[in-house]
Amino acid sequence: MSVLTDDTLPASPRRIRDEMVVFVLMAALLAAVPLTGIYPFFVMQALCFALLACAFNLLIGYGGLLSFGHAMFLGSAGYFTAHALKEWGLAPELGILIGTAGAAGIGVVTGVVAIRRQGIYFSMITLALSQLLYFIYLQTPFTHGEDGIQGIPQGRLFGILDLSNSTVLYYVILAGFLGGFLVVFRAVNSPFGEVLKAIRENEQRAISLGYKTDHYKLLAFILSGTLAGFAGSLKVFVAQNASLTDVHWTMSGEIVLITLVGGLGTMFGPVVGAFVIIAMQQYLAGFGQWVTVIQGVIFVVCVLTFRRGIVGEIAHYFRRSL
């Protein structure tokens, strides 16, 4: 597409091959989960968070934009999907479509505001915007405020697949996750992704090369928000509820944590991070608020000594990109 993408940041065929191999391995492993007797609910939850973190990572890892408000996409899409399924009685595929499209719309509106500032300000603005939405959802009747939307019917996907069967649901969620993952993969390795990286490295330079960087940033923000919303819509079928927890700032913090642990700017980091953090929450659930403390400690340790994250460290060790 341009001199910048072709010369300075080559997408090496070897890297893409490495990543494809890992992708196939990951898909095979995940597909085998129902045979192992692991509680499928847990894995499905982790998959939704993994997709969410991948979407978030698209912004921070490749665009250098740290969003501290990604819960707004997760939660909004969840509410929209839940409402469509429960109140309008729509089919699952339409519910997902409405949730994802709604998140995309929110991405457009909030993106226009948020990308007006960079760096720390961008983080604070996204946080404030998500808090604005939080209060709106707290008060509007359709979300049922503190009570949330409960007992959401799962229905039949495309009229055939019975989502109340946990094995069927698992493969549907897995397919959704893999699909979303491939979209991120494709975006990162496209000319669009290369421009994003250029903006991350040096925005002034990208501007001087003639790129309308605001357009690229906005597009990345919307894409990321849409995918996060897709994850939120899928999550509705797993949890069968939609609640304020998913729009709260603690959720946004959790998304950041997942990605940080896995490795910012690595393809598979968010996935590994999601499984690590969700498993940790699961096993430490009995310790009450100590989970929060441990999450805080992980934050501090990651920032001070472990900035590459799990996958980043592995990749660094093998001198590969994952």
Next chain:
Amino acid sequence: MTNRISALLLGTALVFGACSAVLAQDKTIKIGVLTDNSGLYSDLGGAGSTLAAQMAVEDSGLAAKGWKIDIVSADHQNKPDIAVNTARQWIDVDKVDIFMDVLNSGVALAVNNLVKEKNAIMINTGAASSDLTNAQCSPNTIHWVYDTYMLANSTGQALVKAGGDSWYFLTADYAFGHALERDTSAVVLKSGGKVIGTVRHPLNTADFSSFLLQAQASKAKIVGMANAGGDTTNTIKQASEFGIVAGGQKLAGLLLFITDVHSLGLKVAQGLSFTETFYWDLNDGTRAFSKRFSERTKSKAMPSMVQAGVYSGLIHYFKALEAMGGNSHDGIKIVEKMKSMPTDDPLFGKGSIRADGRKLHPAYLFEVKKPSESKGPWDYYKLIGTTPGEQAFRPLSESVCALVKK
């Protein structure tokens, strides 16, 4: 061919029969206490509810008869989604049979759905919303201690009769507050009073000043607090700062627990009147239990009606299981059995469970004593009226519950 089929059917029937026989002798019970262990309701439920469950298990004497009973407990943090996730895992993985306490109406209604879907049991002793036995009633749920209809009926009516005919509501903005406000408004209107307005505040609010100012500006005679626990005690404390009571308005606590009165102190709480279905100092039975309970808590607190309900509900559940000879783990069947037996325990006395899942027992209208009237720690209430169980709760004729045959 037909022979072979019938032989097959017979074989299957035998296998099933054998299975159910094995199940009938199953003497394991798993109890899940799902409550608020750290938040604004933790005093009235929380660890005390788990303790009450333990005491019920010990007092039942079932362990000596070969039963194996486990109790698990978790903090739902007043978040319905966390509660449902925990509950689902409890049922799927830990095989929990029965949910106790489940305070917070938002949480209760959410768990209610799941319990029905999975054919488990919930004896709800903590949540207030009368919807649990009305629009949202379920064959798997029993609502044990109190509900918003009963509170409105008893406290609301008494206050209107005493001259409080114009109301302004300060309502906790979730299922419980909405239900309490709805049911109390209905009683106020029916008794000839009027409702001037409402302000809703988020659950677990610290600063009520701006809400109280709105209530003050309304000039209503009664400021009805459709909230509970820490929210109610905060409202009462801060109301004095803005001179609400000094200005001639009366605060009405529609739902107060003894733990709230304890944390307010008699000096602040004196004169408040409200309804409960259990008080530690009612009779010898309640006193004996409460003394044992109090000795085992960290803060030497007397049991709240929610905690007492956990004990009482479990005792009845154990009786039903014993009568059935084992735990079939079939929620609907066990609840049906429980409904068919009269209830009787030292804490709530004799009572019954209606078809809609409503447990019936008397409701007591209390007034908080003046500091000079109190004879010692936890001596807080004066009994000023009793409503029999049949009149205290919503009559079946007004019910929209699908389980009620008309």
Next chain:
Amino acid sequence: MQALYAQLLVGLINGSFYALLSLGLAVIFGMLNIINFAHGAVYMMGAFCAYFLLNVMGIGYWPALIIAPIAVGIFGMILERTMLQWLSGLDHLYGLLLTFGLALIIQGVFQNYFGSSGLPYAIPSELQGGLNLGFMFLPIYRGWVVVFSLIVCIATWYLIEKTRLGANLRAATENPTLVRAFGINVPRMITLTYGLGVGLAALAGVLSAPINQVRPLMGADLIIVVFAVVVIGGMGSIMGSIITGFALGVIEGLTKYFYPEASNTVVFVLMVLVLLVKPTGLTGRATT
């Protein structure tokens, strides 16, 4: 009308907290280039410090007003020396992440020991009760909070803008290397600045304890509003953050009177509007 004045007072009180907190954030940001996400947590620690002083050592409100900010300020300086210092060469975002982690730890520890409901802290006896001013009922303590916060804010402004210490501080923000050449210990200055910012937050916490009760999460939601205040005001000037803080409190109070449903969101909506019109904030400079 009476209700309007009273709501304005409530707004001014919230404004005092916004001002004290955003002032501290601005001071820290100026020197360390870090957005202190732990600001809400140290505000909470201030309140808990007052609570402990009273309930464990029997030390009352007035000494707590001095002791708590100093104690929490020292805690802040230790954090700066042991952790924040190591981030100086890195992307500013790491500072945000680190302090977010610290906030989680601090809040989580307090939640474990004290649950999430409020602990009562009584209004000092000298400030109890209220005055009937005719046009409104003024709770004395709340009036005191507004007046005292204003004094502290102006004193901080004076310290930074008008004294020699402040001049050094501002110079060190502009050009640390040059200031070091003049023999001023810049790292120590950074540590002290962080302590000052944290101390201001703790002071706000003590002031807030009798009004908002002492709760582990009391600062967690507040800090997000303060972020919005900071985005609106821009962090360029000390006076700017003070004025923006109080002004937004008043606007919130007005909203509570005229349209209570929007009182939670009005600050965020204003933030969006300001960003659309003047992205650098009302008093911010053009740099990012």
